[in-house]
Amino acid sequence: MSGTVRRTRLASHERRAQLLAIGVAMLANRRLEDLAIDDIADQAGISRGLLFHYFDSMHEYQVAVTEAVMDDLVERLAQPTAEDGSPAERLRGSLSVYIDYIAERPEMYRSVICGAASGHERVRVLADRTREQIVDLLLSSLRSDDDTGVLAQPAARLGAHAWIAMTEELATRWLENPVIDRDALIGRIVAALPGLLGVETIEGLG
Template identity: 40%
Template sequence: MDVVKRTRLSPEERRAQLIDLGVRMLAERSLEQISVEDIADQAGVSRGLLFHYFASKHDFHVAIVRHTSADMLARTAPNPELEPIEILRDAMASYVDYVSDNRDTYVSLLRGTASGDPDMREVFEATRAEMARRVIDQLPKLGIHPDARMELSVRGWLAFVEEATITWLRAPKITREELIELLVTALPAVALSASAAATLLGD
Protein backbone atom coordinates (compact mmCIF):
# COMPACT_ATOMS: atom_id res chain seq x y z
CA MET A 1 0.00 0.00 0.00
CA ASP A 2 1.42 3.39 -1.00
CA VAL A 3 2.14 6.01 1.62
CA VAL A 4 -0.24 8.94 1.38
CA LYS A 5 1.47 12.26 0.73
CA ARG A 6 1.07 14.50 3.76
CA THR A 7 -1.25 17.42 3.10
CA ARG A 8 -2.98 19.96 5.28
CA LEU A 9 -6.49 18.73 6.04
CA SER A 10 -9.25 19.95 8.29
CA PRO A 11 -9.78 17.91 11.48
CA GLU A 12 -12.86 16.27 9.93
CA GLU A 13 -11.00 15.45 6.72
CA ARG A 14 -7.99 14.05 8.59
CA ARG A 15 -10.18 11.85 10.78
CA ALA A 16 -12.05 10.59 7.70
CA GLN A 17 -8.73 9.92 5.95
CA LEU A 18 -7.43 7.84 8.85
CA ILE A 19 -10.62 5.79 9.00
CA ASP A 20 -10.55 5.26 5.24
CA LEU A 21 -6.97 4.01 5.45
CA GLY A 22 -8.01 1.63 8.20
CA VAL A 23 -10.90 0.31 6.11
CA ARG A 24 -8.60 -0.25 3.14
CA MET A 25 -6.08 -2.01 5.35
CA LEU A 26 -8.87 -4.20 6.75
CA ALA A 27 -9.20 -5.77 3.31
CA GLU A 28 -5.66 -7.13 3.68
CA ARG A 29 -5.46 -8.12 7.34
CA SER A 30 -7.61 -8.73 10.41
CA LEU A 31 -8.73 -5.81 12.56
CA GLU A 32 -6.39 -6.69 15.42
CA GLN A 33 -3.45 -6.61 12.98
CA ILE A 34 -4.08 -2.98 12.01
CA SER A 35 -1.49 -1.05 13.95
CA VAL A 36 -1.41 2.63 14.81
CA GLU A 37 2.13 2.82 13.45
CA ASP A 38 1.12 1.50 10.02
CA ILE A 39 -1.82 3.88 9.77
CA ALA A 40 0.31 6.86 10.79
CA ASP A 41 2.96 5.91 8.22
CA GLN A 42 0.36 5.53 5.48
CA ALA A 43 -1.21 8.88 6.33
CA GLY A 44 2.14 10.60 6.64
CA VAL A 45 1.40 11.77 10.18
CA SER A 46 2.88 11.12 13.57
CA ARG A 47 1.56 8.40 15.85
CA GLY A 48 0.75 11.08 18.40
CA LEU A 49 -1.43 12.97 15.91
CA LEU A 50 -3.53 9.87 15.33
CA PHE A 51 -4.29 9.78 19.05
CA HIS A 52 -5.48 13.37 18.76
CA TYR A 53 -8.43 12.00 16.77
CA PHE A 54 -8.92 8.68 18.54
CA ALA A 55 -8.60 8.05 22.27
CA SER A 56 -6.92 4.67 21.77
CA LYS A 57 -6.16 1.97 19.24
CA HIS A 58 -9.39 0.30 20.29
CA ASP A 59 -11.34 3.51 19.68
CA PHE A 60 -9.81 3.69 16.20
CA HIS A 61 -10.78 0.08 15.48
CA VAL A 62 -14.37 0.76 16.58
CA ALA A 63 -14.47 3.76 14.22
CA ILE A 64 -13.37 1.49 11.36
CA VAL A 65 -16.14 -1.00 12.15
CA ARG A 66 -18.74 1.78 12.40
CA HIS A 67 -17.67 3.08 9.00
CA THR A 68 -17.80 -0.40 7.46
CA SER A 69 -21.26 -1.05 8.90
CA ALA A 70 -22.55 2.32 7.69
CA ASP A 71 -21.18 1.58 4.23
CA MET A 72 -22.95 -1.78 4.12
CA LEU A 73 -26.24 -0.19 5.23
CA ALA A 74 -25.89 2.49 2.56
CA ARG A 75 -25.22 -0.14 -0.12
CA THR A 76 -28.30 -2.15 0.90
CA ALA A 77 -30.71 0.74 1.43
CA PRO A 78 -34.26 -0.10 0.28
CA ASN A 79 -35.49 1.29 -3.02
CA PRO A 80 -38.91 2.84 -2.23
CA GLU A 81 -39.94 2.68 -5.90
CA LEU A 82 -40.15 -1.12 -5.77
CA GLU A 83 -42.86 -3.39 -4.42
CA PRO A 84 -42.12 -4.89 -0.94
CA ILE A 85 -40.94 -8.30 -2.16
CA GLU A 86 -38.77 -6.64 -4.83
CA ILE A 87 -37.36 -4.29 -2.20
CA LEU A 88 -36.31 -7.37 -0.24
CA ARG A 89 -34.88 -9.10 -3.29
CA ASP A 90 -32.99 -5.95 -4.33
CA ALA A 91 -31.62 -5.50 -0.79
CA MET A 92 -30.47 -9.14 -0.63
CA ALA A 93 -28.79 -8.84 -4.03
CA SER A 94 -26.98 -5.71 -2.84
CA TYR A 95 -26.04 -7.47 0.40
CA VAL A 96 -24.61 -10.52 -1.36
CA ASP A 97 -22.69 -8.29 -3.78
CA TYR A 98 -21.35 -6.16 -0.93
CA VAL A 99 -20.06 -9.09 1.11
CA SER A 100 -18.66 -10.70 -2.04
CA ASP A 101 -16.71 -7.51 -2.78
CA ASN A 102 -15.54 -7.32 0.85
CA ARG A 103 -15.44 -11.00 1.80
CA ASP A 104 -12.28 -10.94 3.89
CA THR A 105 -13.41 -7.88 5.81
CA TYR A 106 -16.91 -9.27 6.33
CA VAL A 107 -15.80 -12.68 7.58
CA SER A 108 -13.06 -11.16 9.73
CA LEU A 109 -15.48 -8.85 11.52
CA LEU A 110 -18.28 -11.37 12.07
CA ARG A 111 -16.10 -14.35 12.93
CA GLY A 112 -12.87 -12.79 14.20
CA THR A 113 -11.90 -11.64 17.67
CA ALA A 114 -13.72 -8.32 17.08
CA SER A 115 -17.04 -10.12 17.35
CA GLY A 116 -16.35 -10.79 21.04
CA ASP A 117 -15.67 -7.17 21.96
CA PRO A 118 -18.59 -5.37 23.68
CA ASP A 119 -18.11 -2.14 21.72
CA MET A 120 -17.92 -4.02 18.43
CA ARG A 121 -20.98 -6.07 19.32
CA GLU A 122 -22.84 -2.83 19.97
CA VAL A 123 -22.08 -1.70 16.41
CA PHE A 124 -23.09 -5.07 14.96
CA GLU A 125 -26.29 -5.01 17.01
CA ALA A 126 -27.18 -1.52 15.79
CA THR A 127 -26.58 -2.65 12.20
CA ARG A 128 -28.78 -5.73 12.58
CA ALA A 129 -31.48 -3.66 14.30
CA GLU A 130 -31.53 -1.27 11.34
CA MET A 131 -31.74 -4.15 8.87
CA ALA A 132 -34.62 -5.65 10.87
CA ARG A 133 -36.41 -2.29 11.02
CA ARG A 134 -36.20 -1.97 7.24
CA VAL A 135 -37.89 -5.32 6.80
CA ILE A 136 -40.57 -4.73 9.43
CA ASP A 137 -41.39 -1.29 8.00
CA GLN A 138 -42.48 -2.94 4.73
CA LEU A 139 -45.02 -5.29 6.29
CA PRO A 140 -47.89 -2.80 6.85
CA LYS A 141 -47.83 -2.12 3.08
CA LEU A 142 -48.99 -5.72 2.68
CA GLY A 143 -51.66 -5.43 5.34
CA ILE A 144 -49.45 -7.34 7.80
CA HIS A 145 -49.18 -5.79 11.25
CA PRO A 146 -45.88 -6.66 12.98
CA ASP A 147 -46.00 -8.12 16.46
CA ALA A 148 -43.37 -9.31 18.94
CA ARG A 149 -43.31 -12.82 17.43
CA MET A 150 -42.73 -11.45 13.95
CA GLU A 151 -39.98 -9.09 15.11
CA LEU A 152 -38.21 -11.98 16.82
CA SER A 153 -38.56 -14.07 13.67
CA VAL A 154 -37.04 -11.33 11.52
CA ARG A 155 -34.01 -11.17 13.82
CA GLY A 156 -33.66 -14.95 13.55
CA TRP A 157 -33.85 -14.65 9.78
CA LEU A 158 -31.01 -12.09 9.82
CA ALA A 159 -28.83 -14.60 11.67
CA PHE A 160 -29.66 -17.12 8.96
CA VAL A 161 -28.74 -14.59 6.26
CA GLU A 162 -25.32 -13.99 7.85
CA GLU A 163 -24.54 -17.68 8.35
CA ALA A 164 -25.76 -18.75 4.91
CA THR A 165 -23.82 -15.99 3.21
CA ILE A 166 -20.58 -16.74 5.07
CA THR A 167 -20.92 -20.44 4.26
CA TRP A 168 -21.58 -19.59 0.61
CA LEU A 169 -18.53 -17.31 0.47
CA ARG A 170 -16.32 -20.12 1.74
CA ALA A 171 -17.80 -22.82 -0.52
CA PRO A 172 -20.18 -21.46 -3.20
CA LYS A 173 -22.03 -24.64 -4.15
CA ILE A 174 -25.00 -22.71 -5.53
CA THR A 175 -25.11 -19.66 -7.78
CA ARG A 176 -25.41 -16.07 -6.62
CA GLU A 177 -28.98 -15.96 -7.94
CA GLU A 178 -29.89 -19.15 -6.07
CA LEU A 179 -28.45 -17.76 -2.85
CA ILE A 180 -30.41 -14.52 -3.19
CA GLU A 181 -33.63 -16.44 -3.81
CA LEU A 182 -32.93 -18.66 -0.80
CA LEU A 183 -32.48 -15.62 1.44
CA VAL A 184 -35.62 -13.95 0.10
CA THR A 185 -37.94 -16.95 0.40
CA ALA A 186 -36.59 -17.85 3.84
CA LEU A 187 -37.98 -14.65 5.39
CA PRO A 188 -41.70 -15.26 4.85
CA ALA A 189 -41.21 -18.96 5.65
CA VAL A 190 -39.77 -18.05 9.05
CA ALA A 191 -41.63 -14.88 9.99
CA LEU A 192 -45.08 -15.10 8.44
CA SER A 193 -48.08 -17.35 8.41
CA ALA A 194 -48.60 -19.51 5.33
CA SER A 195 -51.24 -17.13 3.92
CA ALA A 196 -49.18 -14.00 4.61
CA ALA A 197 -46.09 -15.64 3.09
CA ALA A 198 -48.08 -16.46 -0.04
CA THR A 199 -49.24 -12.84 -0.24
CA LEU A 200 -45.71 -11.51 0.06
CA LEU A 201 -44.29 -13.92 -2.51
CA GLY A 202 -47.19 -13.42 -4.87
CA ASP A 203 -48.24 -17.08 -4.84
Protein backbone atom coordinates in the same frame (compact mmCIF):
# COMPACT_ATOMS: atom_id res chain seq x y z
CA MET B 1 7.78 4.23 1.80
CA SER B 2 6.87 6.40 4.75
CA GLY B 3 9.82 8.72 4.22
CA THR B 4 8.54 9.68 0.77
CA VAL B 5 4.94 10.45 1.75
CA ARG B 6 4.11 14.10 1.43
CA ARG B 7 2.23 15.34 4.46
CA THR B 8 -0.89 17.39 3.87
CA ARG B 9 -2.46 19.58 6.49
CA LEU B 10 -6.12 18.76 7.03
CA ALA B 11 -8.79 20.06 9.35
CA SER B 12 -9.38 17.81 12.36
CA HIS B 13 -12.65 16.35 11.06
CA GLU B 14 -11.11 15.80 7.63
CA ARG B 15 -8.13 13.96 9.09
CA ARG B 16 -10.33 11.74 11.22
CA ALA B 17 -12.50 10.92 8.20
CA GLN B 18 -9.37 10.17 6.17
CA LEU B 19 -8.04 7.79 8.82
CA LEU B 20 -11.35 5.95 8.98
CA ALA B 21 -11.52 5.69 5.19
CA ILE B 22 -8.02 4.20 5.14
CA GLY B 23 -9.01 1.61 7.74
CA VAL B 24 -12.17 0.66 5.86
CA ALA B 25 -10.23 0.32 2.59
CA MET B 26 -7.60 -1.87 4.27
CA LEU B 27 -10.31 -4.30 5.38
CA ALA B 28 -10.78 -5.31 1.74
CA ASN B 29 -7.91 -7.77 2.18
CA ARG B 30 -7.15 -8.02 5.87
CA ARG B 31 -8.89 -8.61 9.17
CA LEU B 32 -9.82 -5.86 11.60
CA GLU B 33 -7.25 -7.07 14.12
CA ASP B 34 -4.55 -6.97 11.43
CA LEU B 35 -4.79 -3.22 10.86
CA ALA B 36 -1.30 -1.89 11.51
CA ILE B 37 -0.48 1.54 12.90
CA ASP B 38 2.54 1.97 10.64
CA ASP B 39 0.54 1.19 7.48
CA ILE B 40 -2.25 3.56 8.47
CA ALA B 41 0.15 6.38 9.31
CA ASP B 42 2.10 5.77 6.10
CA GLN B 43 -0.99 6.03 3.90
CA ALA B 44 -2.23 9.12 5.74
CA GLY B 45 1.19 10.78 5.61
CA ILE B 46 1.30 11.34 9.37
CA SER B 47 3.40 10.14 12.28
CA ARG B 48 2.15 7.12 14.21
CA GLY B 49 1.73 9.24 17.30
CA LEU B 50 -0.68 11.59 15.53
CA LEU B 51 -3.13 8.72 15.03
CA PHE B 52 -3.69 8.73 18.78
CA HIS B 53 -4.56 12.41 18.71
CA TYR B 54 -7.78 11.34 16.98
CA PHE B 55 -8.29 7.93 18.64
CA ASP B 56 -7.38 7.08 22.22
CA SER B 57 -6.08 3.63 21.34
CA MET B 58 -5.83 1.13 18.52
CA HIS B 59 -8.95 -0.56 19.88
CA GLU B 60 -10.78 2.78 19.76
CA TYR B 61 -9.73 3.10 16.12
CA GLN B 62 -10.89 -0.45 15.32
CA VAL B 63 -14.29 0.24 16.90
CA ALA B 64 -14.63 3.47 14.87
CA VAL B 65 -13.72 1.62 11.66
CA THR B 66 -16.26 -1.08 12.50
CA GLU B 67 -18.94 1.58 12.99
CA ALA B 68 -18.05 3.17 9.65
CA VAL B 69 -18.35 -0.21 7.89
CA MET B 70 -21.71 -0.99 9.47
CA ASP B 71 -23.10 2.48 8.79
CA ASP B 72 -22.05 2.18 5.16
CA LEU B 73 -23.80 -1.19 4.81
CA VAL B 74 -27.04 0.13 6.33
CA GLU B 75 -26.90 3.22 4.13
CA ARG B 76 -26.58 1.06 1.02
CA LEU B 77 -29.42 -1.20 2.10
CA ALA B 78 -31.60 1.85 2.77
CA GLN B 79 -31.30 3.05 -0.82
CA PRO B 80 -34.44 2.30 -2.84
CA THR B 81 -34.35 -1.00 -4.72
CA ALA B 82 -37.17 -1.97 -7.10
CA GLU B 83 -39.50 0.54 -5.45
CA ASP B 84 -42.35 -0.32 -7.78
CA GLY B 85 -41.82 -4.05 -7.60
CA SER B 86 -43.45 -6.70 -5.44
CA PRO B 87 -42.25 -7.27 -1.86
CA ALA B 88 -40.28 -10.30 -3.05
CA GLU B 89 -38.61 -8.21 -5.76
CA ARG B 90 -37.71 -5.52 -3.25
CA LEU B 91 -36.32 -8.16 -0.90
CA ARG B 92 -34.22 -9.72 -3.66
CA GLY B 93 -32.92 -6.28 -4.59
CA SER B 94 -31.81 -5.57 -1.04
CA LEU B 95 -30.22 -9.00 -0.72
CA SER B 96 -28.35 -8.43 -3.98
CA VAL B 97 -26.88 -5.25 -2.51
CA TYR B 98 -25.95 -7.12 0.67
CA ILE B 99 -24.33 -10.11 -1.07
CA ASP B 100 -22.45 -7.94 -3.58
CA TYR B 101 -21.20 -5.73 -0.74
CA ILE B 102 -19.73 -8.61 1.24
CA ALA B 103 -18.45 -10.49 -1.82
CA GLU B 104 -16.32 -7.46 -2.69
CA ARG B 105 -15.02 -7.27 0.91
CA PRO B 106 -14.88 -10.84 2.23
CA GLU B 107 -12.14 -10.29 4.79
CA MET B 108 -13.91 -7.21 6.11
CA TYR B 109 -17.18 -9.11 6.46
CA ARG B 110 -15.62 -12.08 8.21
CA SER B 111 -13.68 -9.79 10.50
CA VAL B 112 -16.60 -7.55 11.44
CA ILE B 113 -19.28 -10.25 11.76
CA CYS B 114 -17.11 -12.89 13.41
CA GLY B 115 -15.36 -10.24 15.46
CA ALA B 116 -18.72 -8.99 16.71
CA ALA B 117 -19.53 -12.47 17.96
CA SER B 118 -16.34 -12.89 19.95
CA GLY B 119 -14.95 -9.39 20.32
CA HIS B 120 -15.30 -6.55 22.75
CA GLU B 121 -18.60 -5.30 24.11
CA ARG B 122 -18.62 -2.09 22.06
CA VAL B 123 -18.26 -4.04 18.83
CA ARG B 124 -21.13 -6.33 19.85
CA VAL B 125 -23.26 -3.28 20.65
CA LEU B 126 -22.55 -1.86 17.19
CA ALA B 127 -23.41 -5.18 15.56
CA ASP B 128 -26.68 -5.41 17.49
CA ARG B 129 -27.58 -1.83 16.56
CA THR B 130 -26.92 -2.59 12.91
CA ARG B 131 -29.11 -5.70 13.02
CA GLU B 132 -31.93 -3.66 14.55
CA GLN B 133 -31.59 -1.14 11.72
CA ILE B 134 -31.65 -3.90 9.10
CA VAL B 135 -34.72 -5.47 10.71
CA ASP B 136 -36.43 -2.05 10.62
CA LEU B 137 -35.59 -1.68 6.93
CA LEU B 138 -36.75 -5.22 6.17
CA LEU B 139 -40.12 -4.97 7.89
CA SER B 140 -40.88 -1.48 6.63
CA SER B 141 -40.11 -2.48 3.04
CA LEU B 142 -42.35 -5.55 3.21
CA ARG B 143 -45.45 -4.45 5.07
CA SER B 144 -48.33 -2.49 3.64
CA ASP B 145 -49.75 0.80 4.84
CA ASP B 146 -51.70 -1.20 7.41
CA ASP B 147 -49.35 -1.14 10.40
CA THR B 148 -51.61 -3.42 12.45
CA GLY B 149 -50.93 -6.52 10.36
CA VAL B 150 -48.75 -9.56 10.98
CA LEU B 151 -45.49 -7.76 10.32
CA ALA B 152 -46.24 -5.14 12.95
CA GLN B 153 -46.39 -7.80 15.66
CA PRO B 154 -43.48 -8.70 18.02
CA ALA B 155 -43.44 -12.26 16.66
CA ALA B 156 -42.54 -10.95 13.19
CA ARG B 157 -39.66 -8.97 14.63
CA LEU B 158 -38.43 -12.06 16.45
CA GLY B 159 -38.52 -13.99 13.19
CA ALA B 160 -36.78 -11.18 11.31
CA HIS B 161 -33.88 -11.26 13.78
CA ALA B 162 -33.58 -15.03 13.36
CA TRP B 163 -33.56 -14.52 9.58
CA ILE B 164 -30.75 -11.94 9.83
CA ALA B 165 -28.69 -14.36 11.94
CA MET B 166 -29.28 -17.14 9.39
CA THR B 167 -28.36 -14.82 6.52
CA GLU B 168 -25.08 -13.87 8.21
CA GLU B 169 -24.19 -17.53 8.79
CA LEU B 170 -25.07 -18.57 5.24
CA ALA B 171 -23.18 -15.64 3.75
CA THR B 172 -20.09 -16.35 5.85
CA ARG B 173 -20.02 -20.01 4.84
CA TRP B 174 -20.78 -19.15 1.20
CA LEU B 175 -17.78 -16.82 1.09
CA GLU B 176 -15.59 -19.67 2.30
CA ASN B 177 -17.11 -22.29 0.00
CA PRO B 178 -19.43 -20.96 -2.76
CA VAL B 179 -20.97 -24.31 -3.69
CA ILE B 180 -23.98 -22.51 -5.21
CA ASP B 181 -24.05 -19.35 -7.28
CA ARG B 182 -25.07 -15.92 -6.00
CA ASP B 183 -28.64 -16.06 -7.34
CA ALA B 184 -29.23 -19.50 -5.83
CA LEU B 185 -27.95 -18.23 -2.48
CA ILE B 186 -30.33 -15.27 -2.60
CA GLY B 187 -33.19 -17.57 -3.54
CA ARG B 188 -32.61 -19.79 -0.52
CA ILE B 189 -32.39 -16.84 1.84
CA VAL B 190 -35.64 -15.38 0.46
CA ALA B 191 -37.39 -18.75 0.69
CA ALA B 192 -36.62 -19.02 4.41
CA LEU B 193 -38.22 -15.70 5.35
CA PRO B 194 -42.02 -16.31 5.18
CA GLY B 195 -42.07 -19.07 7.78
CA LEU B 196 -39.96 -17.03 10.19
CA LEU B 197 -42.24 -14.02 9.78
CA GLY B 198 -45.38 -16.10 10.20
CA VAL B 199 -46.80 -15.56 6.72
CA GLU B 200 -47.49 -17.99 3.88
CA THR B 201 -45.68 -16.11 1.12
CA ILE B 202 -43.71 -12.91 0.63
CA GLU B 203 -45.81 -12.15 -2.45
CA GLY B 204 -48.83 -11.80 -0.24
CA LEU B 205 -47.34 -8.79 1.52
CA GLY B 206 -47.21 -5.16 0.48
